[in-house]
Amino acid sequence: MNAPLIDPFARAISYLRVSVTDRCDFRCVYCMSEAMQFLPKKELLTLEELDRMCTTFIGMGVRKLRITGGEPLVRRDIMQFFKGIGRHLDSGALEELTLTTNGSQLERFAGDLYAAGVRRVNISLDTLDEDKFARVTRWGRLPQVLRGIDAAQKAGLQIKINAVALKGFNEDELGTITKWCASRDMKLTWIEVMPMGDLGGEDRVGQFWSLNDVRAAYAQDYTVTELAERTGGPARYVRLEETGQTIGFITPLSHNFCESCNRVRLTCTGELYMCLGQEDMADLRAPLRASDDNAQLEHAIRAAIARKPKGHDFDYSRQRADGQVTRHMSHTGG
Numbered sequence: 001m002n003a004p005l006i007d008p009f010a011r012a013i014s015y016l017r018v019s020v021t022d023r024c025d026f027r028c029v030y031c032m033s034e035a036m037q038f039l040p041k042k043e044l045l046t047l048e049e050l051d052r053m054c055t056t057f058i059g060m061g062v063r064k065l066r067i068t069g070g071e072p073l074v075r076r077d078i079m080q081f082f083k084g085i086g087r088h089l090d091s092g093a094l095e096e097l098t099l100t101t102n103g104s105q106l107e108r109f110a111g112d113l114y115a116a117g118v119r120r121v122n123i124s125l126d127t128l129d130e131d132k133f134a135r136v137t138r139w140g141r142l143p144q145v146l147r148g149i150d151a152a153q154k155a156g157l158q159i160k161i162n163a164v165a166l167k168g169f170n171e172d173e174l175g176t177i178t179k180w181c182a183s184r185d186m187k188l189t190w191i192e193v194m195p196m197g198d199l200g201g202e203d204r205v206g207q208f209w210s211l212n213d214v215r216a217a218y219a220q221d222y223t224v225t226e227l228a229e230r231t232g233g234p235a236r237y238v239r240l241e242e243t244g245q246t247i248g249f250i251t252p253l254s255h256n257f258c259e260s261c262n263r264v265r266l267t268c269t270g271e272l273y274m275c276l277g278q279e280d281m282a283d284l285r286a287p288l289r290a291s292d293d294n295a296q297l298e299h300a301i302r303a304a305i306a307r308k309p310k311g312h313d314f315d316y317s318r319q320r321a322d323g324q325v326t327r328h329m330s331h332t333g334g
């Protein structure tokens with residue numbers, strides 16, 4: 001293996017998130033506009049190129065890979081990619097292969113994912129009400145996702161539900177969603193909505209429901225204990241003592257988590273973003289395509305990691321989405 005990837009702030013980069021497509025079968029209001037323009041297919045890395053990119057990172061010390069999008073499971077032949085990358089789990093070079101999905105295709109793919117070595121999936125779901133689900137995802141249908149969740153559990157996949165906390169939308173479902181996750185033995189994480197992309201007139205500041213308030217809402221019904229557990233990412237965890245449930249909070253706007261950041265993000269076109277909240281990126285597609293040998297690519301990766309910034313600039317103070325990043329979450333792969 002090559003020398004490990006260490007950034008200028010002595011953080012080891014061991015976690016790569018890869019967006020395999022910018023396309024999606026939903027149009028969540030906080031993520032995409034209804035008339036979203038997608039990239040021409042020729043801009044995308046091929047599945048073989050995605051494999052080579054990931055394999056190179058694994059050779060440089062990446063131990064955890066999360067596949068995301070867009071909706072990763074709508075990319076054509078994506079199971080080929082999962083099966084191929086699974087070889088790094090078999091060899092022990094990779095510790096974990098996971099994905100973040102909206103769940104719509106899980107009924108079809110859960111068994112194949114398990115066979116490829118995936119053991120845990122994050123499923124995004126903000127409401128258990130069919131009408132509200134259709135409203136927030138615009139194109140999504142709740143029963144299909146629930147069937148996907150059933151299939152994933154049947155296949156043996158552990159599930160974490162990611163719910164975006166939306167003021168005036170799912171505040172009243174805090175208890176229902178929490179109990180539903182407990183009854184199905186699924187973890188639950190709340191995500192604070194982030195100011196990303198042009199969403200075609202949606203008022204994103206108005207959608208912001210602070211996770212401090214979510215936590216306070218839990219404290220009305222449960223004894224909430226802060227846990228020390230960290231994952232190197234923006235999640236913090238609490239335990240609800242009455243049920244023993246662990247609840248995660250992803251609060252990129254309220255807390256500084258950057259000091260322990262161990263991750264970088266690759267887009268489906270081969271751009272490497274060193275920080276979710278900054279515009280700086282490195283094009284890895286050109287060095288990848290420049291030669292069959294990986295020397296140029298490895299050089300470009302090291303040069304990019306050497307530019308990883310100390311932290312991000314998101315700030316909702318004064319009710320302005322300061323530090324707003326113009327690209328969509330579906331581009332960088334949330």
Ligand code: SAM
Nearest residue numbers: 030031069070071100101102124193194329334
């Ligand atoms: N389509 C997959 C899904 O929905 O799980 C994977 C990609 S999606 C961009 C990844 C995560 O980003 C989802 O959990 C979604 O809720 C979250 N997300 C999208 N836009 C967001 C925003 N503006 N603020 C916070 N989270 C967002």
Ligand code: SF4
Nearest residue numbers: 024026028031070102
């Ligand atoms: Fe699609 Fe996920 Fe974005 Fe929703 S959050 S539109 S499911 S990429």
